[in-house]
Amino acid sequence: MNVRHAAIACSVVLLITGCSTVEPNQSATPSAPATTSATAQPGDVAKQRATAAYLGMWNDMADAATTSDWQSPKLAQNATSDALQTISRSLYADHYNGLVTKGRPLNHPRVQTAEPPTDPTSVTIADCGDSTSWLKYRADNGQPADDGPGGRRQIEALVKRAVDGSWKVTTFAVHEVGSCSG
Template sequence: MTHYRSTRLALAGLAAAAGLGLSACSSDDSATPASATSAPPIAPSTTAASPADIAKQKATTAYLGMWSDMAEAATTSDWQTPKLAQNATGEALQTISRSLYADHYNGLITKGQPVNHPKPVSVEPLDNPTSVTLTDCGDSTNWLKYRADNGQPANDGPSGRRQIEALVKKAIDGSWKVTTFAVHEVGSCTG
């Protein structure tokens, strides 16, 4: 049961860190009438994104995809779904699969969604990136375990905000996948 609990904590943190609840802000200027003295609109920049910026975006997408895939599989504790390998590989994929298997074995399912806010902290090498390190403050408050047989909440430890670090690497086929991640205890987020 100790292995299950530590794996659960790791996955809960990751799921929370996955950033599945990102929001975007937009502005609607259509209600503001144009003035005769207003400046002409600024043309959008045609500067191409740098290789580092592209790598950061692709790594972040893979990281969020990993949490989304895991949250979907956790609704039935399906540790064998091929979907898990779309955005995770190596140690990260093994950790997720083992955690879902432990939930299946223990008769648990997970409901809800983790909330993640990943931020790239390093890209290597800058000129042709193959590795991106992300940090996240994942929130598992609304991503909880339940007994599969009766739907009652499972007492599987605290949920909440956790610090998460992940390494995302470019594969030979050009895709980006999470290779490892570490989830810290509830309350470990600094921001």
């Protein structure tokens, strides 16, 4: 080791020990963690899980849309009922028409309501989704198939807790481009 490296190493050691807060009478062993940490409330946990399911639905849909795979098992991980049927039908129509989707949607979900408030089983989500970078193309030649550019759209979704405790989107509605108010 040359003198320069030794000087740098010595400086680092001095800096670390000089900044130490251990007093001569205190031990450097960590104390037990404080037990005053806040526990998550059921309502907050439900909102987080519902939002995760909502975002998961869009992610699963974007993955399947790259090949218009209306039968992808991933689609049922975060969607069920009308939501799953809507996604499957849309992807089947794209497959039938020779379309694939490239890119990913951008989502900005906000929880609107959670019912009942103390231990929710149903969460309503509002979103201003952006499809600017999530467009349809012809599978045979790669040419754009959208009539116009994507954009920001108002989306509402209902997410419910299933019997097994998982959260899934049961219905959602996507409005026209330009429908976001913010």
